[in-house]
Amino acid sequence: xxxxxxxxxxxxxxxxxxxxxxxxxxxxxxxxxxxxxxxxxxxxxxxxxxxxxxxxxxxxxxxxxxxxxxxxxxxxxxxxxxxxxxxxxxxxxxxxxxxxxxxxxxxxxxxxxxxxxxxxxxxxxxxxxxxxxxxxxxxxxxxxxxxxxxxxxxxxxxxxxxxxxxxxxxxxxxxxxxxxxxxxxxxxxxxxxxxxxxxxxxxxxxxxxxxxxxxxxxxxxxxxxxxxxxxxxxxxxxxxxxxxxxxxxxxxxxxxxxxxxxxxxxxxxxxxxxxxxxxxxxxxxxxxxxxxxxxxx
Numbered sequence: 001x002x003x004x005x006x007x008x009x010x011x012x013x014x015x016x017x018x019x020x021x022x023x024x025x026x027x028x029x030x031x032x033x034x035x036x037x038x039x040x041x042x043x044x045x046x047x048x049x050x051x052x053x054x055x056x057x058x059x060x061x062x063x064x065x066x067x068x069x070x071x072x073x074x075x076x077x078x079x080x081x082x083x084x085x086x087x088x089x090x091x092x093x094x095x096x097x098x099x100x101x102x103x104x105x106x107x108x109x110x111x112x113x114x115x116x117x118x119x120x121x122x123x124x125x126x127x128x129x130x131x132x133x134x135x136x137x138x139x140x141x142x143x144x145x146x147x148x149x150x151x152x153x154x155x156x157x158x159x160x161x162x163x164x165x166x167x168x169x170x171x172x173x174x175x176x177x178x179x180x181x182x183x184x185x186x187x188x189x190x191x192x193x194x195x196x197x198x199x200x201x202x203x204x205x206x207x208x209x210x211x212x213x214x215x216x217x218x219x220x221x222x223x224x225x226x227x228x229x230x231x232x233x234x235x236x237x238x239x240x241x242x243x244x245x246x247x248x249x250x251x252x253x254x255x256x257x258x259x260x261x262x263x264x265x266x267x268x269x270x271x272x273x274x275x276x277x278x279x280x281x282x283x284x285x286x287x288x289x290x291x292x293x294x295x296x297x
Contacts, residue, residue, distance in 0.1 A: 062178070064179075065176075065178050065179070066176075068156070068158040068159035068172070068174060068176060069156075069158070069159075073158050073176055074156065074157055074158055076157070076176075078157055079198075081155070081157075081198055081203075082198060082200070082201045083201070083203075083235045083239070084155045085153045085155045085160055085203075085233070085235070085242065086153060086154050086155045087152075087153060087266050087268070088150050088151070088152050088153075088266070088267050088268065088270055088271065088272070089150065089151050089152075089153060089242055089264035089265065089266060089267065090149075090150050090151075090264060090265050090267045090270075091145070091146045091147070091148065091151075091262065091263075091264050092241070092262075092263040092264055092265050093148070099146075099262070100146040100147070100148065101146075101218045101219075102142060102143075102146075102217055102218055102246065102248075102258070102260040103218055103258070103260065106254075106258070107254040107255055107256055107257065107258040108254060108255040108256070109221070109253060109254050110252075110253065110254060110255060111252060111253060112222060112253065113221055113222055113250075113252075113253035113254060116130075116220050116221060116222060117219075117220075117221060119220075120219040120220050120221075123219075129219065129220055130214075130216050130219070130220035132214035132215070132216060135214075135279065136167075136277035136278070136279050137190075137213075137214045137215070138167065138169055138190035138191070138211075138215075139164075139166060139167070139169060139190070140169075140189075140190030140191055140192075140210065140211065140215050141171070141190070141191050141192055141207055141210055141229060142217065142229060142246055142248070143216075143217060143218075144164050144166060144169045144171075144190075144191070145164075145244070145262065146262060147164060147166035148166075149164060149165035149166040150164075150165045150267060150270050150272060151163070151164045151165070151264070151272075152164075152165075152271070152272040156175075157175065157176075158174065158175055158176040159172050159173065159174050159175055159176070160172065160173040160175065160196065163272055164272075165272045165273060165275060166275070167275050167276065167277050168272070168274065168275050168276070169190075169191065170191070171191040171194065172194065173194040173195070173196040173205050174194065174195050174196065175196050175197070177197075178195070180193065180195065180208070181193055181209065183209075186209050187209075188209050188210065188211040188212070188225070189209065189210070189211055190210065190211045190215060191207075191210070192207040192208055192209050192210035192211075192229070193207065193208060193209045194206065194207040195207075201234060202232050202233065202234050203231075203232075203233040203234075204230065204231070204232055204233075205230065205231040205233060206228070206229070206230050207228070207229040207230070207231070208227075208228050208229075210223060210225075210227050210229070212224060212225060212227070217248075221253070222253060223250055223253060224250055224252035224253055226249075226250055226251055226252050227248070227249070227250040227253075228248070228249045228250070229246065229247070229248045229249075230246075230247040230248075231244045231245070231246055231247075232244070232245040232247070236263075239266065240265065240266050241263055241264070241265060241266070242263065242264040242265075242266070243261065243262070243263050243264075244261070244262050244263075244264075245259070245260075245261045246258075246259065246260045246261070246262070247259055248260075
């Protein structure tokens with residue numbers, strides 16, 4: 001068998017040599033360069049542009065401006081930002097666990113918010129009410145920012161992406177100067193629509209179009225479609241601490257501005273995992289049963 005294999009190899013070598021169009025180089029003559037490599041894959045037909053045109057009615061798109069991750073948008077000339085928020089952050093509750101709340105102090109509540117706040121003050125310690133988050137409703141803005149889980153932030157020239165380890169809530173802050181979405185066509189979301197701009201060493205972020213259904217601040221404080229939120233974001237302590245001053249207005253539910261300042265610590269030894277809130281897994285938890293009853297009040 002070894003002899004037969006050797007014979008086959010020898011025949012193949014001779015056949016290859018006989019098929020060569022070029023004679024072997026003479027002694028002292030440089031060998032001819034190898035043949036050019038096969039060309040790249042032929043262009044697609046139809047082309048990617050033609051395929052996108054065919055899918056035009058299916059692909060969502062902005063009218064008049066580029067997406068945040070479009071290379072043309074990312075590569076535009078812009079002033080260098082004063083800081084980069086990229087990293088993983090954990091809310092600073094070192095003073096008191098209750099610091100996850102946005103009050104006290106509270107503004108002067110009016111209307112339904114006044115009634116709801118006064119009722120919340122009659123609840124006994126540990127009594128659940130309007131626990132929408134426990135029923136898998138998104139925490140949304142501003143509450144998701146102070147959940148006791150890390151938040152990953154990725155800053156690009158056009159956008160800042162935030163993903164909370166609390167149910168993987170997703171938020172984006174656009175930095176490319178795009179217009180606000182038309183209020184007649186916008187889809188309200190629990191984290192709203194956010195636009196940011198740098199003013200000196202501060203990132204100023206305005207947020208609107210925040211979903212109101214089962215969306216509360218602190219203990220059952222409702223918001224209306226008139227809710228607006230501004231965040232003034234700074235990096236402190238050589239980038240080890242993130243500070244956000246919140247200025248929230250809602251003329252339907254309170255008078256003037258509701259202000260609160262929170263801080264986060266950079267945490268470099270953790271990452272964001274995949275998390276889902278599954279209602280059926282909550283069914284046997286007394287706290288979420290009470291929360292469900294609270295939503296019905």
